Amino acid sequence: GxxxxxxxxxxxxxxxxxxxxxxxxxxxxxxxxxxxxxxxxxxxxxxxxxxxxxxxxxxxxxxxxxxxxxxxxxxxxxxxxxGGPMPAGCLYAPQPFLDKNPNTAQALTNAMVRANKWIQAAGPGDIIKVVPEGFLLGDRAVYIDAFMAAKGALSPDGSFPTKGADTAFRALASVDDKLAAAKLDLNAVYTNAFVQKANAKYPKG
The missing domain is CATH 3.40.190.10 (Periplasmic binding protein-like II)
Incomplete structure (x- = not known):
């Protein structure tokens, strides 16, 4: 399943x-x-x-x-x-969108970076107040336990790990034969430029 x-x-x-x-x-x-x-x-x-x-x-x-x-x-x-760091949740968009809407991309990145920083300092009580009821599966204690178990895997500043693109490529290639056959410059498929600007603007979240 x-x-x-x-x-x-x-x-x-x-x-x-x-x-x-x-x-x-x-x-x-x-x-x-x-x-x-x-x-x-x-x-x-x-x-x-x-x-x-x-x-x-x-x-x-x-x-x-x-x-x-x-x-x-x-x-x-x-x-x-x-076999390496595996990015699970991130922002992604076609390059033409980023070229045309850099301010939108930056605003979304700012929000994620600030949320990541808030999460690092937040306690279970803070988290449970902002999670929609539908995500709790009827048991707040279970959700809190789940959050605490996963907290260490969340990026403290929103940065994409250097080897993350390679790990993600190998993972996606396991379910997509066309992707597996593709030749990609993995350094060109991600950027931390927006994240760096967000951290500079909001050093404390």
């Missing part, structure tokens, strides 16, 4: 399978979403294993319905699975 076929959780499955000497075609991949549907699918036995996100993972782990075998919320474990 993955959030959706071809998604980042599907990529994670492919990498874990490869480390066990298996191919993606050796298993059946089913999309179960990232909310209550995923929880229900696991509890009903509709899937045998799952690659998913929090708070789904923490909820099922705490209830004893699932055992975690590979935890990419832990940076060292993530790098072990993917």
């Amino acid at each position: 993955v959030t959706a076929p071809g998604s980042s959780t599907n990529v994670m499955v492919n990498f874990v399978l490869a480390k066990a000497g298996l191919k993606p075609s050796d298993v059946s991949i089913v999309g179960v979403g990232a909310g209550s549907g995923a929880v229900a699918a696991m509890r009903a036995g509709q899937i045998d294993a799952m690659s998913n996100l929090d708070p789904v993972v923490t909820l099922l782990q705490r209830s004893g319905d699932m055992k975690v075998v590979s935890d990419t919320r832990i940076v060292a474990e993530s790098e072990k699975v993917f």
Whole structure:
């Protein structure tokens, strides 16, 4: 069970399978979403294993319905699975959009950088006040536990890791044959220029 076929959780499955000497075609991949549907699918036995996100993972782990075998919320474990730093959430856009709308791109980057800095200093009580109710899966304590487990994996200043593009390319190539065959200048596919400006303008968030 993955959030959706071809998604980042599907990529994670492919990498874990490869480390066990298996191919993606050796298993059946089913999309179960990232909310209550995923929880229900696991509890009903509709899937045998799952690659998913929090708070789904923490909820099922705490209830004893699932055992975690590979935890990419832990940076060292993530790098072990993917072979390097794996960017999971970022801003991306076609180059013509950036050329035409640099102020919009900068404003969005400012917001993410400031949010990352706020998160580093925020406690569980601060976080729970700003998270939409629908994300809590009916259990605030589970969400807080999930947040604390993943907090260390969040970028403290919003910067994209130097080796992140290479790791992401290898991960995406595992689910996209055309991408796997492409020849790319990976240094040209990302920039920290907007992030650097944001940090200079908002050094304290």
